[in-house]
Amino acid sequence: MVIVYARGMNNKYSVYEPNLNTLTAKLTRLNAKLARINVAPITWKQVGHHDEPHPSIENAVVRYIDLEVEGVIPSENGWSFIATIVHTDDGNIIRCVPGYEVPVEYRDRPTWCDHCKTNRVRRDTYIVRHTDGRIMQVGSSCLAEFIGTKNPNGLTRASEILLNAFDVCDAAQKREWLGGSNDLHTYRIDLDTYLGYVSAVVLKMGRYITRKQARENAEREGMDPRSAQSTSDIAQSAMRSHSPQYPGVYEVTPEAEKLATEAREWVLRKYSPPIIDVDGASEAAIMGSIMTSMKAANTSLSEFEHNLLACARAEAIEPRLCGIAAFIVEAYRRNQPRPQAAQLDKAGLPRIFAMFTSANSHLKHPAIRLADDAGNHLTLSLAGAASKNAGFIYVKGAKGTDSYFGKISPEGRFFPVSTCPKTVEPHLLAFASDPTGVATKYGRLTGNCCFCGRKLTDERSTAMGYGPVCADHFGLDWGKAHTDLAAPAPAPVTETAVVAA
Secondary structure (H helix, E strand, O other): OOOEEEEEEEEEEEEEHHHHHHHHHHHHHHHHHHHHOOOOOOEEEEEEEEEEEOOOOOOEEEEEEEEEEEEEEEEEOOEEEEEEEEEEOOEEEEEEOOOOOOOHHHOOOOOEEOOOOEEOOOOEEEEEEEOOOOEEEEEHHHHHHHHOOOOHHHHHHHHHHHHHHHHHHHHHOOOEOOOOOEOOOOOEEEHHHHHHHHHHHHHHHOOOOOHHHHHHHHHHOOOOHHHOOOHHHHHHHHHHHOOOOOOOOOOOOHHHHHHHHHHHHHHHHHHOOOOOOOOOOOHHHHHHHHHHHHHOOOOOOOHHHHHHHHHHHOOEEOHHHHHHHHHHHHHHHHOOOOOEEEEOOOOOHHHHHHHHHHHHOOOOOOEEEEEOOOOOEEEEEEOOOOOOOOOOEEEEOOOOOOOEEEEEOOOOEEEEOOOOOOOHHHHHHHHHHOHHHHHHHHHHHHOEOOOOOOEOOOHHHHHHOOOHHHHHHHOOOOOOOOOOOOOOOOOOOOOEEEOOO
């Protein structure tokens, strides 16, 4: 059969992303069938994508791939196939090729054939259109004589394959695949929203925790490493649990939004290919250079830097890329000037380290808890021997809050993070000057020992603010009540130094 190709069938589809590979596989198989009857193949190309809100996961989006699919309608002797009418007991079902619309009178027309002028039992009839505009309804057994071809089945077969192709494309737009289950586990997260939560977590905790660091911290504290949460994990949890009616622990404040925006812009500026020198360059060359910088790969980057840039360029990311994307914020923070480090009172600070040294021989994880009248709480703990900050004292918020304020070096320098409250340094200075007095004050304010955290029940322990066992562990006197509960004046800041990253 010699087939003349008439106008093409062209349609645009928004394909649910998880269905794309299955769709292309099905179209490839249909092309193999078209090749066997010498019909031009179906072609398709991606022309973009767009995201829509996930129906059940807050702050998540579902990606759709914008696809253009084209097939060629076979034609012979001026006649081309435009629709199949499937006759059922409940009415006619019209399967029309894209780009055509069957006249409304065929919607309830019986199994009539315009060629043989008979109305008999037929499962299907075909609507064909001539180049002169005539539209006819013909039964399958009359197609050969009506069109004047020896092999009408080739025409109807090719048309059915094309209709199947477009049916498959229609199904691929849905979140349910043909014969499959509803797959709503594949989704993306809006990058700006996610970076806002990452920034909120970092600002509240005062630090960025990688997955490796989270596992190491969990192992050091005797916890299951699988339960450890990195900054990325916490941000994802905060984003999913956020509700306007019930604000979460990590709120995206204007400060967090500003940090997220600045971090993303910084990565784009730093790692994108350089823009052409504007001096003497034409406007077209400058615009071309800008577009190249926005999309092209930068071969001078490391693999990790390349991944950061790729994430920063994305509108939305898959959940598995959240760990890389979260580091956009930390990469920016690490490249900002560090705050000044305050020099603590060297006369008092060695006593603090001596207390931890003494307690470390008795306790696995010694800690000191502090509090003031305003309700500000601190927790001091010694970095482990395997830590990169071994020998330092970590300064954090109340136990269980994950707030990190900085660290104290053995030389007497306090390294605060950018979000460290202003009350922290005076509190540390006070404890460095008079650890016994501040420990006593904590016990009387909270009713608990500042060292072990247990409730004080003994009268003398209540008077001291801590018990005899803890006093022995931390090298303090016990038994003589501290009568002056006024907080001692902070020791003067004798030196200020800028500490490099």
